[in-house]
Amino acid sequence: MGLRNKIDLNSDVGESFGNYKLGMDEAVIPLVSSVNIACGFHAGDPHVMQKTISLAKRYGIAPGAHPGFPDLLGFGRRNMDATIDEIRDYVAYQIGALQAFATREGLKLQHVKPHGALYNMAFKNLNIWDAMAEVVSQLDKNLILVAMAGPDRENIESIGSKHGVKIAFEFFADRAYNQDGSLVSRREMGAVIHDQQEAADRVLKLVKDGKVIARGGTKISLAADTICVHGDNPAAIRLIEKIREVLGAADVEVAPIAEFL
Amino acid sequence: MGLRNKIDLNSDVGESFGNYKLGMDEAVIPLVSSVNIACGFHAGDPHVMQKTISLAKRYGIAPGAHPGFPDLLGFGRRNMDATIDEIRDYVAYQIGALQAFATREGLKLQHVKPHGALYNMAFKNLNIWDAMAEVVSQLDKNLILVAMAGPDRENIESIGSKHGVKIAFEFFADRAYNQDGSLVSRREMGAVIHDQQEAADRVLKLVKDGKVIARGGTKISLAADTICVHGDNPAAIRLIEKIREVLGAADVEVAPIAEFL
Amino acid sequence: MGLRNKIDLNSDVGESFGNYKLGMDEAVIPLVSSVNIACGFHAGDPHVMQKTISLAKRYGIAPGAHPGFPDLLGFGRRNMDATIDEIRDYVAYQIGALQAFATREGLKLQHVKPHGALYNMAFKNLNIWDAMAEVVSQLDKNLILVAMAGPDRENIESIGSKHGVKIAFEFFADRAYNQDGSLVSRREMGAVIHDQQEAADRVLKLVKDGKVIARGGTKISLAADTICVHGDNPAAIRLIEKIREVLGAADVEVAPIAEFL
Amino acid sequence: MGLRNKIDLNSDVGESFGNYKLGMDEAVIPLVSSVNIACGFHAGDPHVMQKTISLAKRYGIAPGAHPGFPDLLGFGRRNMDATIDEIRDYVAYQIGALQAFATREGLKLQHVKPHGALYNMAFKNLNIWDAMAEVVSQLDKNLILVAMAGPDRENIESIGSKHGVKIAFEFFADRAYNQDGSLVSRREMGAVIHDQQEAADRVLKLVKDGKVIARGGTKISLAADTICVHGDNPAAIRLIEKIREVLGAADVEVAPIAEFL
Secondary structure (H helix, E strand, O other): OOOOEEEEEEEOOOOEEOOOOOHHHHHHHOOOOOEEOOOOOOOOOOHHHHHHHHHHHHOEEEEEEEOOOOOOOOOOOEEOOOHHHHHHHHHHHHHHHHHHHHOOOOOOOEEEEOOOHHHHHHHHOOHHHHHHHHHHHHHHHEEEEEEEEOHHHHHHHHHHHHHHEEEEEEOOOOEEOOOOOOOOOOOOOOOOOHHHHHHHHHHHHHHOOEEEOOOOEEEEEOOOOEEEEEEHHHHHHEEEEEEHHHHHHOEEEEEEOOOOO | OOOOOOEEEEEOOOOOEEEEEOOOHHHOOOOOOOEEEEEOOOOOOOHHHHHHHHHHHHOOOOOEOOHHHHHHHOOOOOOOOOHHHHHHHHHHHHHHHHHHHHHHHHOOOOOOOHHHHHHHHHHHHHHHHHHHHHHHHHHOOOOOOEEEEEOHHHHHHHHHHHHOOEEEEEEEEHHHHHOOOOEEOOOOOOOOOOOOHHHHHHHHHHHHHHHOOOOOEEEEEEOOOOOEOOOHHHHHHHHHHHHHHHHHHOOOOOOOHHOOO | OOOEEEEEEEEEEOOOOOOOOOOHHHHHHHHHEEEEEEEOOOOOOHHHHHHHHHHHHHOOOOOEEEEEOOOOOOOOOOOEEEOHHHHHHHHHHHHHHHHHHHHOOOOHHHHHHHHHHHHHHHHHHHHHHHHHHHHHHOOOOEEEEEOOOOOOOHHHHHHHHHOOOOOOEEOOOOEEEEOOOEEEEOOOOOEEEEOOHHHHHHHHHHHHHHEOOOOOOOOEEEEOOOEEEEOHHHHHHHHHHHHHHHHOOOOOOOOHHHOOO | OOOOOOEEEEEEEEEOOOOOOOOHHHHHHHHOOOEEEEEOOOOOOOHHHHHHHHHHHHHOEEEEEEEOOOOOOOOOOOOEOOOOHHHHHHHHHHHHHHHHHHHHOOOOEEEEEOOOOHHHHHHOHHHHHHHHHHHHHHHOOOEEEEOOOOHHHHHHHHHHHHOOOOOEEEOOOOEEEEOOOOEOOOOOOEEEOHHHHHHHHHHHHHHHHHHOOOOOOOOEEEOOOEEEEEOOOOOHHHHHHHHHHHHHHHOOOEEEEEHHH
């Protein structure tokens, strides 16, 4: 992994619910190569899932599941003391539900990326990654599990190997990194990179050289397969366009993870 | 269909939710040949679904989905003005979610039977059957759709043919029938047959002769593939045992629908 | 009621939920005299209710409850076969919950206006109005119940009298009316009045003369205490401003219903 | 507080939901003096709340609110990373909703006791007690807040004083205590006292002497105003009867907290 001339761009989509609209899915989906679709627990509903899978199909974007905690009120962003068994079953349920919509459109899901608090808690308790990898392997051996690039890489890779599941690692285009490869906490100054050119240049450096300038100025090695981008506002959309422009100028192709992992 | 020496017994199971226990699943599952498993909308939750699929596997009982309206508070028994599109997506979502648990256990779902108000509304608006048959055919051509035996048989069969989906018809062991093959409404006297021997004898007559004594005493023709029984209380369990005893004495085998339909 | 130089403007607010934002509450609240606040069943959540009550207090706008069906997914717009007892308890629960936020801010609720499908169903089944009036009278004799001006006026007034509850009637600024005083269905051409000057002039005519030009051109009598306006988009906000301008030029004061009913 | 000839018995009730029945409310309510009624977040629904308040009225038992986290699936027993603001609003919402049912029956709520994870988290983070005491004082200065007797007593009392809210402390009839007055964790041997006579004798000793035999045999001082008992099974009901018998024989009267606090 690491140095290559292909990279995936992924974005969280399908987060509307009933009468509530969230995100600019129509704008963002054609600009990325993979989408993480909410599955009705923290966001999304059956009708939104159907529409989102159908949009992914229209633009040839690889669909993935974005399972979260059953906490619509908190948008899946609040830690919940769920047991490993509960988490396993929540994830299975949500992947299965989304698979139905993919099947109806003649598609297969490409990947699974946990959402919000579930994602964050999994890095604190690797048993959660183990449970998720197990479920993924039981449901479809070709499903890729997406995790954050950083200090837990080796542990998560060995969990993947144990269950025969490929792991893709993601990099956050607009976030600063610590020297150990972890994200600078949002509570700290400079956690978010607001300059779009700088963010795009960092993505290019990561793809071409496998390097990131960490906080403090040190260059660190970081390998990633997919870049997480957002689609909730016009500025976020422009950042994706900027990233594509910079990558295109450097002959880096934007392609779904499954094409090269 | 109709006269044969095999019949299916089906029961609604997996209706517990979180801390709330409903039904005597451990007792009823070994006594039937097919189970209709709630999928988390009107009843059931991911953990209950997992346990129920696992019980079905242990006893070799054919699992099916029992999708309903998103109305846990009303147990899916209240009509809701959902559109055909909404219903299609609700049903797809629930079947997909349950398929995940079946897949994890190495099982395939055998059938889909709508629950409560969704089931009842479908007989008033055949477009609902059409939408459900379409979804079923998209998800798995081998999935059998279960409908009530009675006056709508031909219409529902032709909807099934249109989508290439097999329809199984069910008979209610403990309910009285009108002369047109419809159920006597629960609001009327004599709608429920309380004598267990009489109920079991009616099941046998249906299986052997394809006949039911309708209200008023006329013998009518009615063909069914599966007998709906309940498992919510000890008396219901005893009725299943009585039915098995009467069927067994007459050399009728209890077997999952997919074995003979 | 009828001819007077005061009128209330009411708008549905507090419809956001968790991470989902709906409506332009900050813009609309200062422009109306009464607000109907969602209570967490079809929309709204405890935090949104707190913020909305607090906004109402800041601008001196009279708060009211906007109870709906427990159907967040359908935004309370889908008819549900709830029993009268269920409806009574749903309405009591929601009013009570909102009263808590009002009490915390030292306010009293002014009114209750049912939302969506609950509102529509009540005109088809006056027992629902009876149940709601009963609950309102039990919770606070000063609470005003809001209903649609039109052919059911007398029936609803007599229900109000029976329970000692004042009824206020509302007029829709941007909707066409039939000759019997009922709304032209949205499925028909011309149901919505898009010209803002025309809409504002109709409001003025209603307030000053108690008359509306119904479909077909006949002038009919219609008495209303409050005008329903919307706040979901900038055009809706401009319509409220236009109505205030036209009313102001004619010396009609915009004031909460409780001030003059 | 402490030595007196009156004590309150409280029990969690109204935990059924829709079609799901939980607890033996009809049996337990007449045996206690105060009930903690679920408010629709972790358990209970509007109809159940109405029925439960009505039962409390019939037997002259003092009703209180039992607010919890919005986690029906986890029965409010799972810690959730809700903010203090969210908790404040959740508690206000639930108390208000229950007040409506009390008002309809001409009753006032006597107390508020947090449920499950909310209760447990509050002892880890006293800001939660502060937020709850603040809400209680805003809604009704006469509402008593119930907390666990034990090492946090002084802190919680001073929070109560700050907001002008009376605090009642509860003792668990069937639980062992550590020497610091905290509960022995359920994960440890001997955490639950199964012998009913012993449990009842401990209650009597607590009431008469303000003493408990802690684990290890030391006698410690512990003052409590109310005894928490359960009503989920016949053995629990028998324990309440045994406690009443032992208290009665010692001339201790069972009475709602508000009568003597």
